[in-house]
Amino acid sequence: MTPDTIDLIVEKYIHEYGVEKNLIVLVEELSELQQAICKHLRYGEKAVIRKTKEELIDDIRMEVADVLYCLHYLRGVTDNTWKDYMEMATDRAIENQERLNERVKE
Numbered sequence: 001m002t003p004d005t006i007d008l009i010v011e012k013y014i015h016e017y018g019v020e021k022n023l024i025v026l027v028e029e030l031s032e033l034q035q036a037i038c039k040h041l042r043y044g045e046k047a048v049i050r051k052t053k054e055e056l057i058d059d060i061r062m063e064v065a066d067v068l069y070c071l072h073y074l075r076g077v078t079d080n081t082w083k084d085y086m087e088m089a090t091d092r093a094i095e096n097q098e099r100l101n102e103r104v105k106e
Contacts, residue, residue: 010072022073029070033063 014022036059044053051059074080080088 006069006072010069014073019073019077022070023077026067026070026073029063029066033060033067036060036063 036056039051040053040056040060043051044056
């Protein structure tokens with residue numbers, strides 16, 4: 001699937017269901033990703049639940065895919081690009097590291 005196809009599908013969902021409903025779906029998907037990660041951390045090596053370690057990792061992969069897909073919905077809220085978001089996150093990480101380095105020097 002091309003990025004343009006994904007964009008068209010997301011645009012259809014935004015117009016069909018509205019930004020608010022799509023943001024609710026994003027929150028639900030984030031919650032499911034959190035749950036998948038917690039299960040992996042809790043059971044990963046022991047696999048005491050009905051899933052193998054690889055199945056737990058597959059669950060994380062699927063939830064990451066769902067979250068990334070849903071993040072496209074944010075285009076209905078902001079007009080930022082992926083590059084904008086990555087630059088913001090990188091700038092914040094650099095600032096946090098610089099503050100930490102300053103505290104260590106004190």
